[in-house]
Each structure stands twice: as C-alpha cells, then as structure tokens.
Amino acid sequence: MEQITIYELEKNIPLLIQKVKEGEEIVVTHEGKAIFKISPVLKNDNKTGFGSGKDDIIFIADDFDETPEDLKEYMP
Helix, strand or coil, X not given: CEEEEHXXXXXXXXXXXXXXXXXXXXXXXXXXXXXXXXXXXXXXCCCCCCCCCCCCCCCCCCCCCCCCXXXXXXXX
C-alpha cells in the first residue's frame, strides 16, 4: 500500500487513478497522519442466474428425495 501526501495527490491524480484501477490502494497523508485511503471498488465476479450451476452438480444419490429415518418421527 503506497502512502502519499495530499500535495502529491494533487500533482499526480491521473497516475494515481491508473494505479487504483490496477488494484492498488493508496493512503493519503497530511502532516504525517493518514487522512483517507483510495481503493478500488471490489467487483462481484460471481455470475449467478439461470443455468449458472449446470456444470457444478457431480453426484445426486438415488434416494436424495427420501426422508431420512431419524427425521420421519417429525413428519405429519
């Protein structure tokens, strides 16, 4: 994580934007103290939707829809 002063931020905005776009976090300081952090917005790459898990099912037991013996006493 890079640390820069607020004055360096003002001078180098285009370069710093590019660094953040590439995934880097930047802490901005003023008078030796961190005042804020610039970081990339996390992308949600989980693609969900109809058919998104079609290749994920590897095995389904023959009795997958039968009630287990130890739960039958709770069934009406």
